[in-house]
Amino acid sequence: MRMHFGAAAAAFLLIAGIGAAAAEDVVIQPEQDTVIREYVKKQPLASVKLPGVELNVGTALPDTVELHEVPNVKYRYVVIDNRTVLVDPGTRKIVKVYD
Incomplete structure (x- = not known):
């Protein structure tokens, strides 16, 4: 009986983990990406330095980083180390890094 409970708990945790990982994925439609x-390009920002912060999808930016609005888009942007980064303003997590 314990073996079945352990296996069920492990399966649940695995499925929950997959769900959490999928929730992190943000899909930006091509039209929105173009906008x-x-x-x-039309609203260039000065690049800021953030030593020790990796520019990866899912990385949360500190509150000290000012996020800038893109009209009619849910996300905000900032330029860090000369790379434009798209950020979810609610979580401050990076959703896309432009090269």
Whole structure:
């Protein structure tokens, strides 16, 4: 009986982990991506330095980083180490890094 409970608990945790990972994935539609890229080109920002912060999807940015609005887009942007980063303003997590 314990073996079945342990296996069921392990399966649940695995499925929950997969769900959490999938929730992290953000899909930006090509039309929206084009709008973002064009806006960022027209509204250049000075690059900021964030020593010790890796620019990866899912990395949360500190509250000290000012996020800038893209009209009609849910996400905000900032330029870090000369790379434009798209950020979810609610969680401050990076959702896309532009090269």
